[in-house]
Amino acid sequence: MREMTTAAGDHAPAPGRRLGSMPPALSTLDDEGLRRLLGGLGEPAWRARQLGDAVWQPFAGSLSDVRQLPGGLRNRLEAHLRFITASEVSATRADGGRTLKLLCALADGQTVETVAMVTPARGSSRGRATVCVSTQVGCAVGCPFCATGMLGLRRSCSAAEVVDQVRLAGQALHRHGLGPVTHVVYMGMGEPLHAYDATLASVRILATGAAISPRRITVSTSGVVPAIERLAREGLPVTLAISLHAATDELRDRLVPLNRTQPLARLLAAADRYAAATGRRLSFEWCLIGGVNDSRGQARELARIARRLHAHVNVIPMNRIAGSPWGPPPPPVSRSFLRTLTEAGVAVTVRDTRGNDAEAACGQLRAALEPRRELRPDGTLSAPRRTRTGSLRPGEAAASASEAGARVTAGVPAQR
DSSP states (O other): OOOOOOOTTOSOOOTTOOTTOSOOBGGGOOHHHHHHHHHHTTOOTHHHHHHHHHTTOTTOOSGGGOTTSOHHHHHHHTTTOBSOSEEEEEEEEEGGGTEEEEEEEETTSOEEEEEEEEEOOBTTBOOEEEEEOOOEEEOSSOOTTOHHHHHOEEEEOOHHHHHHHHHHHHHHHHHTTOOOOOEEEEOSSSOGGGGHHHHHHHHHHHHHTSOOOGGGEEEEESOOHHHHHHHHTTTOOOEEEEEOOOSSHHHHHHHOGGGGTSOHHHHHHHHHHHHHHHOOOOEEEEEEOTTTSOSHHHHHHHHHHHHHHTOEEEEEEOOOOTTOSOOOOOHHHHHHHHHHHHHTTOOEEEEOOBSOOOOOOTTOOOOOBEEEEEBOTTSOBOSOOOEEOOSOOTTSOOOOGGGTTOOEETTEEOOO
């Protein structure tokens, strides 16, 4: 059974069309909705199952690909249903073909970026295909070191547009003999909890329709406290990743403007309650910026917070973005920061960016994909172990194509 969503903004208008004037999106119709739709066209109820099954078939990119349905019915449905609400404009492959970055066009001409990355099985670890989705066109949080933040907020995505990014990524993976999609991370363009209804509805649809367990879904946030508290009551054990970036209010007020109204004490209390309610381990994202948040004092405060909340820390050395005076710290400073965390007993992962950057529209988030490496006590990194994706969240400036071949030496990525 797929979940019916009534999320606000589920019908994104095409140019010249009023909101709500568009046909319903297939991704957000449950079985009953499909039966009503087909019944209105004089079709038997069993046609609903044929159409519903097509949603998650990676070879079905349009109604014309649903060969189980008669051609005449497919033609009639074109006027009554949107088979998919996003289309692939361009795709970039990297990392030997295991990384796919899609530029996706929405019905009103706006575009978002979606990334899919395949991690082969190693030893007892199963292979996975992770898709990173965008929830907004741009972002209103305004972190000063984030490429997406420079775009500003144009609009939020609908639940269908989020789900359909996963479908498009699944289709792209299928074309290249990869997939199916096993994990989804909400770490692309935008603040997922500012698009709460669409985010929640899309998580439920992915869990029920695509059979992706909520435990394999990660929602990243820059710290929208009321929405975190609301999410804790939903009964969905998704992993919560908090883009922290500073361990004191004074600094976080500068780096994450949301902190000025929802300071650390409130954020951490809400995160703690979320972990208790869901049983899920928290994750803190930390974009390491040279001369800004790379001091041992910040590391000690971060360690104190992470220990108290039993959280894992992901450190992402900042990659330079156009128009920003900031960049990564020198390697010795990075090593000192990381060593302070590990000596305090904090579980730390360092992300080494890789993957080519797609030639997307000006101002869009530049997505990067990172192999995960565990930090050893001596400050060096293990070989790549497990991989996470990301078009990086607001506050995690993404890499440009020139960083695609970054190597890790003595515990930190090599600098340009």
